[in-house]
Amino acid sequence: MTSAIAKKKHAKYFQRILQLVPSRLAMFDRSRLTFAFFAISGLDILNCLDEMSHDEQLQAIEWIYRLQVSDSGYRSGFEPSTTIPKEAPNYQCGHLAMTYTGLATLLILGDDLSRVDRKSLIKGISACQNPDGSFTATRVGCESDMRFLYCACCVSAILDDWSGINKQKAIDYILKSISYDGAMGQGPGLESHGGSTFCAVASLFLMGELHNVLSKEQLNRLRHWCLMRQDGGFQGRPGKPADTCYSFWIGATLQLLGVSHLSDPECNRKFVLTTQNTLIGGFAKFEISQADTDPLHTYLGLSGLSLLGEADLQAMNAALNISQRAYNRLQDIHKRWRSKSEHS
Template identity: 45%
Template structure:
């Protein structure tokens, strides 16, 4: 689901989505996405209440039912908040009206995913809890125009606790600030209309972001620049109305160095697209 979003989103940004994906293929994509929707069982109480939304793929062999309105108990085939987020974006990119999305079920699940401290889990019972999933939950709530699944005040307070001595945002409390988690926190606050209340020091956060530009952007101090942070930190600065302070010529030159003849971008000039390096 997430890989589909990167492909469809990139084609849309390039103005090529309608050229590369036919009307028939769009319909097939939409049906495939809806077939990954985890729905209520229809029982009272409903055992799927904490598991609704979209899963990442059809790996489990579940029956292909793009028009289903209920499904069996999905404890071991749960939705994932990141896939719910990208599924909704995929549907919108493909021109769908979201009419088959069970909005109420998704919002109920988000309510179950939010923790007492304001953080959000990706799936019910997961211990992998960090700011990425706060952003996804906020984005889903924004897309569905329903914030009843999120405690906005608790979420805002949690993001404040994620801000380090550098005033940027870490994945979890008391951790190192990072470009990706900074975007997730800043974007979540913006979606909740809580930037003013949620940032400890906006000016120092902007300074931290600007200091990450070497040619491209690095994700943390003393790291090499990486293509992805052109988005994570660049988007953060744009939300903070400070992208005009970026040296765009240097950034563009770095990005073009990372584009290869075979197509696509590597993380840096020495990496091929798709190469995994740590």
């Protein structure tokens, strides 16, 4: 097993994803914007964003803005891809996960978000909140769970506008989703899971409520549950094998809870590196001899390594799942927005 990250190989892997998605992933065209986020944010984490030429970055920005559905009330947001033509506006609809990844990718590419229809997007968020506080990905005909509540919080944090969320209802939904073992499921009465636990904790963190709504005992039980998920790498649920992506989902949660130092970083790093393909790049779910690489595990594997302080990787902002560099750019944008608002 190699003890180093195959940085150049992974950068080439992300560049290929931006140009040509493998045929086995063609079914995920509905998530094309998320794939773009994995690749572009991955290049950012690798400190290889300059592998995209200036023209390529500008083209990516223009493509993302083409996906924006604005002035459409409950349908406002960003679409997954350009599959639905502009000539069929009644079928165009924003999707919370795509809106989050679209805005995040614009930030990473250095865009100032000046063409984002903030008011319209906030209307789209508000329309997706259910009476129980949860969120659907789109307003009509879609499942609702903790993932989309998290996406709504990310969009609100990026837009610096929380008026589209009933925070108390969202908090109540999270609290009702705490399982008997102290962690969170995708919804009330569901099994605790590493991904939904991250989404719940990060949402509370972004709302500035993490230490206000969870008691000291609840926080300690949550920390214990997350720390017990380490088995070399991290697993998503008790009894499951370690999986590359949970090096981020659980690792980021531990960081937000202030106890990442209590895990074993070397064991985690050792596991993640067994899942990388050093020939053509990319990371797999399990050891590379047992699984194929894919964009999600490649991105989250690198993100998990970044949380460990891996040399030559960009530091992560755990709550928003973007680089600290992109987050610093967002803070500058917020300062300009607030200054403009004060003088208007």
